[in-house]
Amino acid sequence: MNRQIATNFDNKKSFFSKILNILELYSLPSINILQNSTPKKNAWKEEINRQIHKFWNDKLKSDAFNKTSLKYVCIDNLEIGKTAHVWKLKNQPRIEIRKSIVKSRMMTGTYILQSDKHKFTHFSTEATCQLCHTESEDIVHMITTCPVLSTIREKYFIDIKKVILDSCGPAKWNTYCNNKMEITRLILDWSNFKESLSIGMELAEKLEQKARNLLFQLHIKRIEILDARNIK
Secondary structure: OHHHHHHHOOOOOOHHHHHHHHHHHOOOOOHHHHHHOOOOHHHHHHHHHHHHHHHHHHHHHHHHHOOHHHOOOOHHHOOOOOOOHHHOOOOOOHHHHHHHHHHHHHHOOOOOOHHHHHHHOOOOOOOEOOOOOOOEOOHHHHHHHOHHHHHHHHHHHHHHHHHHHHHHOHHHHHHHOOOHHHHHHHHHOHHHHOOOOOOOHHHHHHHHHHHHHHHHHHHHHHHHHHHHOOOO
C-alpha cells in the first residue's frame, strides 16, 4: 500500500488514483484512515452501500429540484429503489395501469397540452385551450379551470375533497388547499401535503385512487372532444 501511495499518488490514470477518487466521491474514509483502522468486511460493505445510496439519492433530488417539469412532484419523497406511490399497483386490473400512466405523465410534465405545444413550436402554435378558448391550456387549467371539463371535474373532485374534510376538517383544507395551484399539487402528488394534512397510509391510498380516477376521466373527455372536433 505504501509503495502504491508513493509511486501512483499523482498518476491520474492509475487504478490506485481511481480508487482514491471513488473514496472521495462517496465521502468514504481515505486510504490513510483505512490503513490505520481497517474495518471489518461486513461493516465496510454496509458503509459503502450506505454512502453510495446517499450520494445518488442526493444527486437525484438535486437534479429533480432543478427540473421545472417536476415542480408538482414532492422531491423529498423521491428515493432510489423506492417505488413511487403512483406505481403501487399490485394485483390491480389493467385499467389502473392505464390511469397510472396518465397520472405519471401529468406529474412529470410529459403530458402534452396546448401551452407545451406553444413552447415546442417556438410560439407558432397557440397556447390557448382548444376546448374552451378562454386561456392558456396548462396542467392547472386542465385540472381546475377548463369549463368544458367541469362536469367531469365536479363529479370526481368532490370525492377527493370529502375524504380530506372527513379526515382533517375544513380548517386545514381552507389553509392548505385554498387556490388552484395547491389543488393541482394535491391531485398530482398528495405527498406534497403529507405533513400539513397529516396524510396516513389509509388516506393516502384513497387519495391516490381518487386522483387517478379524476385525471384519467379528464384525459378521456379531453381526447374525445378534440377528436370530435378533429383537432390534433
